[in-house]
Amino acid sequence: MSDRVTIAAAAYNLDWFERFADYEAKIAAWVGDAAGQGAQLLVFPEYGAMELASLGGKAVAADLEGALSEVARHRPAADALHCRLAAQHGVYILGGSGPVFTGNRPVNRATLYGPGGVIGHQDKQIMVRFEREEWDVVPGSEGLTLFDTPLGRIGVVICYDSEFPLLARELVEAGAEILLAPSCTETRAGFYRVRVGAMARALENQCVAVHSPLVGDAPWCAGCEENTGRAALYGPPDRGWPESGIIAEGAFDAPGWVLAEISRAQIANTRADGVVLNHRHWAEQGERLSTPLVRRSAS
Numbered sequence: 001m002s003d004r005v006t007i008a009a010a011a012y013n014l015d016w017f018e019r020f021a022d023y024e025a026k027i028a029a030w031v032g033d034a035a036g037q038g039a040q041l042l043v044f045p046e047y048g049a050m051e052l053a054s055l056g057g058k059a060v061a062a063d064l065e066g067a068l069s070e071v072a073r074h075r076p077a078a079d080a081l082h083c084r085l086a087a088q089h090g091v092y093i094l095g096g097s098g099p100v101f102t103g104n105r106p107v108n109r110a111t112l113y114g115p116g117g118v119i120g121h122q123d124k125q126i127m128v129r130f131e132r133e134e135w136d137v138v139p140g141s142e143g144l145t146l147f148d149t150p151l152g153r154i155g156v157v158i159c160y161d162s163e164f165p166l167l168a169r170e171l172v173e174a175g176a177e178i179l180l181a182p183s184c185t186e187t188r189a190g191f192y193r194v195r196v197g198a199m200a201r202a203l204e205n206q207c208v209a210v211h212s213p214l215v216g217d218a219p220w221c222a223g224c225e226e227n228t229g230r231a232a233l234y235g236p237p238d239r240g241w242p243e244s245g246i247i248a249e250g251a252f253d254a255p256g257w258v259l260a261e262i263s264r265a266q267i268a269n270t271r272a273d274g275v276v277l278n279h280r281h282w283a284e285q286g287e288r289l290s291t292p293l294v295r296r297s298a299s
Contacts, residue, residue, distance in 0.1 A: 001149075001150055001151070001152055001264065002040070002150060002151055002152070002264070003263055003264050003265050004261055004262070004263050004264075005040055005041060005151045005152060005178075005261065005262055005263075005264065006037075006038045006039050006040050006041070006259060006260070006261045006262075007039065007040070007041045007042075007043065007178070007208075007210055007233060007259065007260060007261075007262060008034040008037070008039035008041070008042045008043065008257045008258070008259045009043050009210050009211060009212045009231040009232060009233060009250075009257065009258045009259075010030065010034075010042070010043060010044050010045060010048075010212045010231060010256075010257055011045075011212070011213055011215045011229060011230060011231040011250050011253070011254060011255055011256055011257075011258070012030075012044055012045050012048050012096065012212065012213075012214055012215065012255060013214070013215050013216035013218075013227075013255040014048075014050060014051040014214065014216065014218035014221055014224060014227070015051055015054075015218075016051070016054045016218075016220060017051065017052070017054045017055055018054075018055075019055075020055060020074065020077060023051065023052060023055075023078075023081075024081055027081060027082070027085065028081075028085060030042075030044075030257075031085045031086075031089060031091070031093065032085075032089065033257060034091075034257050034259070035089035035090075035091050037257065037259055038259070039091065039257070039259055040091055040092065040151055041091070041092045041093075041094075041151050041154075041178075041210075042091055042092070042093045042094070042257075043094045043180050043182060043210050043212040044093070044094060044095055044096035044182065044212060045096055045097075045182045045183060045184060045212045045213050045214040045229075046096070046097045046108070046110070046124075046158050046159045046182040046183050046184040046213075046214060047096065047097055047098060047108070047184040047214055047223075047224055048095070048096015048097065048098070048182070048214060049071050049074075049075075049078060049095070049096045049097060049098025049099075050067065050071055050096075050098060050218075050221055050223070050224045051218070051221065052070065052071045052074045052078065052098070053066070053067035053068075053070045053071050053221055053222070054220065054221070055070060055074065056070035058220060061220050061221055061222065062220060062221075062222055063222055064134065064135060064222040064223055066222075067221065067222045067223065068099040068106055068135065068137075069099075069101075071098045071099055072098070072099045072100055072101050072106060075098070075100055078095065078098075079095075079111065079113075079118060082095045082111070082113040083113050083117050083118060085113075086113040086114055086115050086117075087115050087116070087117075090115050091115070092112065092113065092114045092115075092119075092149060092151055093112070093113045093114075094110055094111070094112050094113075094156065094180050094182065094212075095110065095111050095112075095113060096110075096182070096214075097109055097110035097124070097158060097182060099137065100123075102140075102141075103138075105136050105137065105138045106137050106138070107123040107124065107137065107138055107139070107140045108123060108124040108127075108131065108137050108140075108158060109121050109122070109123050109124075109140070110122050110123075110124075110156055110158055110180075110182060112147050112149075112154070112156070114149065119147055119149065120145050120147060121145070122140070122144070122145050122155075122156035122158065123139070123140020123141075123142060124137075124139065124140060124158040124159065124160070124161055125139050125140060125143075125144070125158075125161050125164075125167060126139065126160050126161055126164060126167075127139055127160070128159070128160045130223070134223070135223060144167065144170055144171055144174075146171055146174045146175055146176055148175070151178075152177045152178050152264050153174075153175040153176050153177050153178070154176060154177075154178045154179075154180060155168065155171030155172070155174075155176035155178070155179050155180070156179070156180045156181075156182070157171070157179055157180070157181050157198075157201065158181070158182055158183075159181070159182065159183040159184060159185070159194055160194075161181075162179070162181040162183075162194055162197040162198045162201060162209070163193060163194065163196075163197035164197075165200070165201065165204060168201040168205060169204075169205065169282065172205040172207060172279070176205075176207065177207050177208070177264055177267050177268075178207065178208045178209075178210065178262070179198070179201055179202070179205070179207060179208070179209045179210070180209075180210045180212070181194060181197070181198040181201075181209055181210060181211045181212070182212045182213075183211065183212065183213045183214070183229060184213070184214040184224065184227060185213065185214075185227065185228060185229055186225075186226045186227065186228065187226075187228060188228055188252075190228075191213060191228055191229040191230070194211065194213075194229075195211060195232070198211050198234055199234045199245050199246075202234040202235055202236055202245060203236050203237065203245065203278060204278045204279070204282065205278070205279055206236045206238065206267065206270045206271045206274060206277075206278055206279040207235075207236070207267055207279075208233060208234065208235050208247070208262050208267065209233070209234045209235075210232075210233050210234075211229075211231060211232045211233070211234065212231055213227070213228070213229025213230065213231060214227040214229065215227050215228060215229055215230075215253045215254070215255055216253060216255065228252065228253055229252070229253070230249055230250050230251060230252045230253070230254070230258075231249065231250045231256075231257070231258040232246060232247075232248065232249035232250070232258060233246075233247040233248050233249075233258065233260045233262070234246060234247060235247050235262070236270055236274065236278070238270050238274045238275050238276065239270070239274060239275050240266055240269075240270070241266075241270070247260045247262065248260035
């Protein structure tokens with residue numbers, strides 16, 4: 001495996017397309033740009049695939065069920081495109097997630113592509129209210145996946161999933177060194193919830209978290225009309241890392257890549273001999289909770 005890995009996090013905006021070829025050209029340009037800057041691992045955001053709804057026309061894109069079905073219809077072609085680009089540039093790509101119908105209702109799926117083709121996928125595990133109450137997008141039934149790649153061991157916590165520490169911990173205990181957190185949030189408050197979650201996961205697991213948000217307005221796209229955020233990479237605020245825990249970040253709502261080189265050896269060294277040892281001491285929470293910690297005293 002490589003020690004030093006250059007990762008690119010996308011702040012990605014949705015565009016309207018008349019033809020699939022226009023989508024192909026856009027993704028090819030984005031991947032070519034990141035690869036040209038030396039990126040080895042590229043991360044696109046949650047619901048980045050929703051721009052494919054435009055291929056069904058305005059009425060379809062504006063209708064929630066129509067948009068979900070239209071995007072899912074183009075999944076095989078989008079998979080083939082990302083595979084070609086990963087092979088062409090010799091990179092690994094977490095594609096923008098989108099609906100995939102595995103039953104009556106869709107899951108929210110992000111697929112990891114490598115130079116040799118599709119490596120696997122991660123379905124979102126915990127759905128936010130709009131997915132539950134409006135979209136009826138359902139949790140994936142396959143659990144969590146650890147991707148063991150030449151760039152390192154990678155886990156994916158899609159948006160809301162990053163706010164639940166036990167999901168990330170399951171991946172870390174399986175060996176994850178890098179957590180990818182693609183997101184789609186309408187408000188800055190929503191963005192900051194994911195940011196705080198991703199930064200907390202980097203702190204407690206002494207690893208790197210990569211945050212790729214959807215940005216910009218797409219008033220024609222049902223469910224993704226307004227999007228805000230800034231792309232960033234986070235690490236543990238420890239010896240040898242930025243004091244803020246922010247390795248690199250872009251401007252708010254500015255489409256483009258944020259790149260940073262990270263060291264897997266540095267992650268291992270921090271876990272072994274950091275100023276604090278959150279990763280090693282995780283189990284002590286359970287030990288402390290096995291005895292009553294909260295006592296009530298009567299006056």
